[in-house]
Amino acid sequence: MKFIKKILRNNYNSVTDARPNQTGLLIPKEALEESLDLNFDKVKKAFGNSNDIITQTIQLNEADPIQIGVIYINGLISPSSIQTMLSENLKVDSSEFPFNALRNSMSILGQVREITDFETLYQSILSGLTVILMNGYVQGLAANTQGGEYRSVEEPTTQSVVRGPREGFTELISTNTSLIRRKIKDPNLWMESMTIGRVSKTEVAIMYLNGIVNEKLVEEARIRLGRIDIDAVFESGNIEELIQDETFTPFPTLYNTERPDVIAAGIMEGRIAILVDGTPFVLMAPALFTQFYQSAEDYYQRADFATLLRLLRYVCFFISLLAPSLYIAITTFHQELLPASLLISLAAQREGIPFPAFIEAVVMEITFEILREAGVRLPKTVGQAVSIVGALVIGQAAVEAGLVSPAMVIIVAITAISNFVIPSFNMGITIRILRFLLMLIAASFGLFGVTVGLIAIVLHLCSLRSFGIPYMSPMAPFILADQKDTIFRFPQWALYARPRLISQKNNIRENNASSNKPETKP
Structure with missing residues (x-):
């Protein structure tokens, strides 16, 4: 067993995984220690001995005593998930390699990932995950126990309608993505996540419908978001200013809304949605001038x-x-x-x-x-x-x-x-x-x-x-087929095609449109 620990320790110390600092130099990531107490001390010191950093030591088996450590931030986790994990899932089979057995026993919690350095550990607990460390091992596990107090789904206050859905986005990005997926139940609805902000570590996600969206549009969004190098992102407005096409213009070139049905309708047309954790306002691109004079109620x-x-x-x-x-x-x-x-x-x-x-x-x-x-x-x-x-x-x-x-x-x-x-x-x-x-x-x-x-x-x-x-399409350049949903709104059976310039493929969204036209009886 000691031989295996030594091999693992040498392998993790020899990893050349590094991150660039603000000056561009590469700083090696600090690997976890074998000693559980030493890991606890480093975590507490890194957070200034803050009272909301909770560390617990648990004895797994009485016959073969193995100590594990639990680290989480009070207020960012769900107490019920922690209780379930501690009472039922932290069980290790003595016939199996201890760390693998621990990982297998925690699989019931859903997403569990392995961590090997302190930077990943800090990011995990700050994101609401619970980190499990085992004494004598330089590996750890991060379990998804996110919870805490969040605002529930409520009616949007900025874009209210007389007829239509009453649900709006919240400040939790996982809730917002689920609201969109409830509208579009298709596996082609893809999502790409990234972290922006050197200090805030804000989660940003791109959602689009594969097979309808223009790949060049998605790639452009990846490039613009990837270029952002800023300390903190607290709202989608911070992202909007950094990725918009024009800076010196009074007109908004990105559309923002807190209505899931509006975002879902835009995705169905071939647009992309940019979601930022911590804000109920979701960005949508590309945005056209006529889009700002349309309401969700127009289609209801x-x-x-x-x-x-x-x-x-x-x-x-x-x-x-x-x-x-x-x-x-x-x-x-x-x-x-x-x-x-x-x-x-x-x-x-x-x-x-x-x-x-x-x-x-x-x-x-x-x-x-x-x-x-x-x-x-x-x-x-x-x-x-x-x-x-x-x-x-x-x-x-x-x-x-x-x-x-x-x-x-x-x-x-x-x-x-x-x-x-x-x-x-x-x-x-x-x-x-x-x-x-x-x-x-x-x-x-x-x-x-x-x-x-x-x-x-x-x-x-x-x-x-x-x-x-x-920005002025479909009026400049003038596209006759897209005038059905610009100043005038034609009946649903006539809106069988997606906007020409936005969706370059799979333009037809309604088959047999003529058969859907209501019959006129004498």
């Missing part, structure tokens, strides 16, 4: 209802983007465009107003932005009341004080309400940024400046790409 309602709602969202997009700038341009430079009665009414309202229309709009827009942020940060019980009452009181007081005109209050109010219609919060922020730029241009050059600003925005949108896919 009738096609005519969904089309009407989409048209309403695009109308609200233009109102939210252009209403203040058009008002400023027309009342300042192009009064001849207004009917005489309306012009007289606006002139009467502005009589005695000390500021030009641009200053009015800027003051009211900034005031509303302050109220909106205050409503978000305040407690939910008082947040809505403060924002609504604050807007009414400030608006009425400003009109009575003669600081702004009633028409400007109406313009700012309809602009803010239209911004809330946009399903994507990211795109709403983009519109708020561009609105101020267009207001400045309108105050300087009138409608001519607004037109030039719109042309510049369109040119910028046409230059963007998301993981190599044109």
